[in-house]
Amino acid sequence: MFWIVDNGSSQRGQAAIDRLTARYPNAVMVHTPVHASWTNQIEIFFSIVQRKVVTPNDFTDLDQIQDRLTAFEHRCNQTARPFRWKFTRTDLDDLLARIERHELKEPGPQSGHHHQPVAA
Known part of the structure; x- marks a missing residue:
């Protein structure tokens, strides 16, 4: 039995393997890649x-x-369409501008937080 786990602190190291196999002797712990969980x-x-x-x-x-x-x-x-996995500097500038417009349009408790777009 393979147990696919992420790299959270509770699943790392020999102690995690021992804990799993003590309960399930036929289990094999397999970790997903660190940055692609x-x-x-x-x-x-x-x-x-x-x-x-x-x-x-x-x-x-x-x-x-x-x-x-x-x-x-x-x-x-x-x-359904695939997620777009890249987030560019231009995307960040656009997002921050949208947030700024939203905050100016609807003042509220967070309206004091204004983000400046990053210069290209």
């Missing part, structure tokens, strides 16, 4: 779900959550 992909997906589906947290019952998650899953499957 599959858990990063999972974290990205659930971050999107958090922002686009379950926020605001205004559900009246579990059926409503299930319906919204199912609708989101269907929409994602219909419009």
Whole structure:
């Protein structure tokens, strides 16, 4: 049995291997590459779900959550495209400009934080 794990502190070293094999003698711990962990992909997906589906947290019952998650899953499957993995300096400038415009349009508790675009 192979256990695929990331490189978090609880899965590193001989102690982690010993802990796993003490419980599951036929287990083999396999680490994902340090900078390419599959858990990063999972974290990205659930971050999107958090922002686009379950926020605001205004559900009246579990059926409503299930319906919204199912609708989101269907929409994602219909419009799926690969993630764009590179983030350039221009992308950063554009993002910071959008944040600045948003903060100026909707002043609130964070409106005092103004970001300056990075000079090219």
